[in-house]
Amino acid sequence: MANSPIEPRFLDSFDGTRLAYHELGEGRPVVLIHGYFSNAQTNWIRYGHAEAVAAKGFRVIMPDLRGHGDSARPHDDASYPPDVLMRDGFALIEHLGLTDYDLGGYSLGARTTVRMLANGASPKRVVLSGMGLRGLTDTEGRGGYFRRILTNLGTFERGTLEWLTEAFLKTTSGDPEALVRVLDTFVDTPRETVAAITQPVLVVSGEEDEDNGPAPELAELLPNGLYRAVPGGHMSAVVKPELGREIADFLGN
Numbered sequence: 001m002a003n004s005p006i007e008p009r010f011l012d013s014f015d016g017t018r019l020a021y022h023e024l025g026e027g028r029p030v031v032l033i034h035g036y037f038s039n040a041q042t043n044w045i046r047y048g049h050a051e052a053v054a055a056k057g058f059r060v061i062m063p064d065l066r067g068h069g070d071s072a073r074p075h076d077d078a079s080y081p082p083d084v085l086m087r088d089g090f091a092l093i094e095h096l097g098l099t100d101y102d103l104g105g106y107s108l109g110a111r112t113t114v115r116m117l118a119n120g121a122s123p124k125r126v127v128l129s130g131m132g133l134r135g136l137t138d139t140e141g142r143g144g145y146f147r148r149i150l151t152n153l154g155t156f157e158r159g160t161l162e163w164l165t166e167a168f169l170k171t172t173s174g175d176p177e178a179l180v181r182v183l184d185t186f187v188d189t190p191r192e193t194v195a196a197i198t199q200p201v202l203v204v205s206g207e208e209d210e211d212n213g214p215a216p217e218l219a220e221l222l223p224n225g226l227y228r229a230v231p232g233g234h235m236s237a238v239v240k241p242e243l244g245r246e247i248a249d250f251l252g253n
Contacts, residue, residue: 003048005041008070013091017079020070021063021092025054030102030251031061031092031123033109035130035238036146037169037179039069042238043106049244056252058102063092065108067178080181086115093121102251104202106130106238107212111139111186118193126201127247130234133221135212136194139186142212150180168235195221202250204228206237226250 008020022040030053034043040062044050050060064071066079066088074080089112093101104127105113113121113128114136135142149162149169153176156162169176201222205215211234219227228250230242237243 003046003051006045008064011092011095013066013088015079017066017074017088018072019063019066019088019092021061023062024050024060025058027054027057027059028100028102029059029061029096029098030104031063031089031098032127032247033063033089033105033112034065034068035105035107035109036182037068037165037174038106038172038238039064041069042172043109047239047244048241049247052241052244052248053251056248058251061092061096063088065112065182067175067182069172073175073178075177075181077181077184080185082185083115083119083187084185085112085182086119086187089113089116090119090121100124102126104128104247107135107234111136111189114189114194114197115187117197117199118189123199125251126197126199127204127250128201128218129204129243129247130209130212130237131203131205131218132210132213132215133191133194133218136189136218137191139188143183143186147180147183150176150183164235191221194218195223198223200224200226202226202228202247204230204243204246204250206230206232206234206240208233209237 103123110131203219219225
């Protein structure tokens with residue numbers, strides 16, 4: 001079954017860090033990057049999104065970010081310089097020899113996608129999901145929320161947003177010590193840099209999701225942005241089949 005775990009493949013990144021990635025389908029390559037605390041299996045495979053995209057004739061390539069999933073989870077500060085996730089993304093592109101491809105991500109994956117675009121990546125089409133403009137231009141705000149959770153685990157009242165976020169961390173077997181260092185890698189992208197992205201961009205988010213700012217604002221700033229809403233909030237939209245269908249329809253047209 002396509003929503004069952006897919007055995008990871010591995011590469012060594014620019015600094016020798018061992019990174020995992022997963023593939024499904026055949027055809028035009030599309031790289032989809034998962035969100036913070038998550039991994040490729042949870043974000044793209046488990047709920048059928050990768051399968052929906054692959055069914056449109058795509059080779060879906062899904063890395064596990066440094067500090068996440070099956071990738072290495074080093075605990076030293078030197079392994080988490082600013083923009084390291086962007087550099088890991090380019091290492092994957094180079095490792096696979098991709099020249100004509102599409103690129104996208106959810107939440108932190110969307111931010112990583114934009115950092116790659118800001119540093120010269122040239123995919124044909126782009127998907128930014130679970131992301132608003134504020135999440136790109138002011139990463140400290142969102143990063144501060146996660147830092148507070150990771151440094152106060154076990155103290156949040158049941159049912160609160162923080163408690164739910166910590167519960168999600170447990171379901172993905174996240175490594176708090178590695179993940180708190182990932183926060184140090186975040187780099188803001190200036191508004192004018194975002195506005196200079198010329199590719200067709202699908203901005204798709206849960207209709208209740210404003211965790212990274214309103215997604216329509218981001219779509220309006222992009223010269224070729226297209227906004228689509230799916231049911232749910234930032235965490236719940238990932239389990240909705242509509243997310244995969246919107247991405248598949250955008251890429252398949």
